Amino acid sequence: MLTEERHHLILQLLKEKEVRKLQEFVEATGSSESTIRRDLSQLEEEKKLIRVHGGAALIKQKRSEPSMMEKSNQHAEEKKRIAMYAAKFLRKGDCIYLDAGTTTLAMIPHIEEKDITVVTNSITHAAALTEKGIQTFVTGGFLKANTRALIGQGALHGLNQYSFDKCFIGVNGIQLNVGFTTPDPEEALIKRTAMKQSLETYVLADRSKFNETAFAHIAHLNQAVIITDKLEQELLHSYKEKTSIKEVEA
Amino acid sequence: MLTEERHHLILQLLKEKEVRKLQEFVEATGSSESTIRRDLSQLEEEKKLIRVHGGAALIKQKRSEPSMMEKSNQHAEEKKRIAMYAAKFLRKGDCIYLDAGTTTLAMIPHIEEKDITVVTNSITHAAALTEKGIQTFVTGGFLKANTRALIGQGALHGLNQYSFDKCFIGVNGIQLNVGFTTPDPEEALIKRTAMKQSLETYVLADRSKFNETAFAHIAHLNQAVIITDKLEQELLHSYKEKTSIKEVEA
DNA sequence: CCAAATTCAATCAAAATCATTCAAAAACAT
């Protein structure tokens, strides 16, 4: 077995399981202990993994993000279910727009179809997507500090270069007669534009967003399909008349 | 069997399996070991594959350019000194372009003048800048996995929206008669364009970049000021005739 | 805290692979 192959296999095994014993590599490759040790040293040198006593561990670069982190804890479970369900709408070859925000971010780990092209206005999302081996384009624009979203003329301009099969956006408010809303007018403009360029629009929203209104208007209810968790019958009924709602399946 | 046929077959086999032993090629073609070795050398020359001990591997971006992580450790001290010195060139109100790359990234912690506007094609840089409270714009474009730089038409397009007082770029090679070079032609184009839009250009380069040539040409020596560490007298002299060099002060 | 067990880095000789050279064979031009 060639050195390259071994290295590849070692990293592959580590991807499946974060920490592995040296002996596991020995068995998997059929090489001697010495050889595996050398391999691990090399790969550590290349920053591909970290050696630990008795084996090796996957390298982890955690990007902590306080403002983002705080948010993502609220309704975390609900968001995760919604995101996982939304990810199932992706098809081979799709070109999609992925909006900034915690709910759309939660989609990324659950994307199974790798053969898609994604455009996003969030550098956090972009990094995560590329990490997963997904073709990713960034809109460009002014980088807003607290949400890490790209906004402004630059973002709008970048966005106008593309057309999408589907777009997935997050909102802060959903109201029967108002439609979808978000606090920042600049972000609203971006979301609206993305929807305009897209054949289908999915709005990801947990229960807390319903019957709320934020400052800036994005679009009317009938312009998107809402993906959400199980709603109360009453609420669901009143909205079903105005728009299409997909509820997370059990 | 013709040379052409063998080459084709070799590449074909590599497409099926990323890494192959030399012996596999020998058997598949019925040629001698020597012949296959010659073939592999040639194909490597043509950048169709890379040779590894015992065989050959399919070309992968990953291998041709060391990853960000890997790079950041090489010449770390020297880079830091250069970056710190370069940061002193910033003036209140400046609009600058900050190129992707580890040396330019090292500038960010040392930026004292907060009243500047920065455009960058690296999402890593953008995040760090915004974190520091600096107005930051991102070019947009395709996100390259290993360097986290934005490239392609989108990046070019975004870049064209701005003009700069100064731009700070990194390079991989500096050669007297060749000028500045970098491995990826796409990135070279971005760098070149940024320089065009800028009144002054600073190239940040540690000693190891001198008398090296990478694949893609960026610009000639006289089109930028080089910021570097202390050089050997001989080297310094030969370059001083062709361009302007700022050496890190003690 | 110590001692046994495990894991480690360093060293070395054997095996595999490598670049280089050279002469024979093949393809080519004249």
Add this chain to the structure above:
DNA sequence: ATGTTTTTGAATGATTTTGATTGAATTTGG
């Protein structure tokens, strides 16, 4: 047909990789 160039395969010694062995370092269990 003859001489020239190119391609090929074998032989060479150099280089790299490998697995076993050693004693040192670390972890584990009492």
